[in-house]
């Protein structure tokens with residue numbers, strides 16, 4: 355997928371052209387591929403242009419706003435909630451980049467997951483407090499800046515210290531660029547895209563179901579053992 359036409363449309367704040375390009379791409383390749391192979395790389399190139407001094411931060415901002423609005427209305431609306439799901443929360447840790455987090459939220463809602471939103475720019479201490487208060491079992495963390503990604507290590511340490519053991523799933527640019535980083539900061543899993551978040555949660559749901567079955571079997575075996583012997 356060529357990113358050039360979309361980049362041109364975004365930088366000229368031509369919302370209509372951007373809409374036409376995105377819709378044509380979605381018809382051809384589906385929404386997941388368009389986010390992964392068109393929207394994310396186009397915004398990355400725009401970020402690089404800003405670093406290179408070729409465009410201003412307000413160009414970056416407007417581009418992401420247009421993408422956000424267009425993508426939001428194209429992701430299917432929330433589905434009926436899945437039964438027996440873990441308590442899930444999402445936050446952008448010490449980071450105000452919102453688009454990735456929103457994409458993940460929308461993808462999960464459209465697949466029947468209920469996700470508590472702990473917001474953006476949240477500090478490690480506040481996040482640990484909220485995780486404990488809400489008894490979160492799966493914590494999704496989005497970070498776009500390297501210093502924020504490195505704070506996940508502090509987050510894991512403080513969660514451990516507080517005796518809180520949610521599954522910690524991370525995502526965002528620093529984790530895409532360094533495939534070992536999630537491991538180094540003590541996360542349990544990392545997702546490249548919003549659809550990865552779905553796959554990871556589906557895997558967690560399967561693991562939970564297996565664990566419940568195992569507990570039931572153990573319980574049944576225990577009950578059998580408790581029967582008086584006929585011998």
Ligand code: B12
Nearest residue numbers: 401418449450451452453454496499500525526545547548
């Ligand atoms: C748009 C943008 C902005 C916008 C943000 C608007 C908003 N409300 O979100 C504005 C203009 C405000 C902004 C500000 C800044 N930005 Co900025 N920004 C970007 C840019 C160009 C695009 C980010 C984006 O929206 N991508 C599109 C989304 C959809 O992609 P995504 O977030 O990666 O998410 C996808 C996946 O990663 C994944 N995912 C994301 N989160 C999660 C979580 C989980 C659990 C899972 C499974 C998956 C997952 O799924 C998503 C969909 O597929 C990036 C460039 C880049 N390379 O990413 C720079 C970039 C992130 N920004 C950068 C910087 C430096 C800044 C500023 C500090 C600039 C300044 N001097 O003020 C500020 C800081 C703001 C802050 N305190 O947080 C740097 C960070 C450098 C670094 N290594 O730390 C970048 C990389 C630019 C660059 N090339 O240097 N920025």
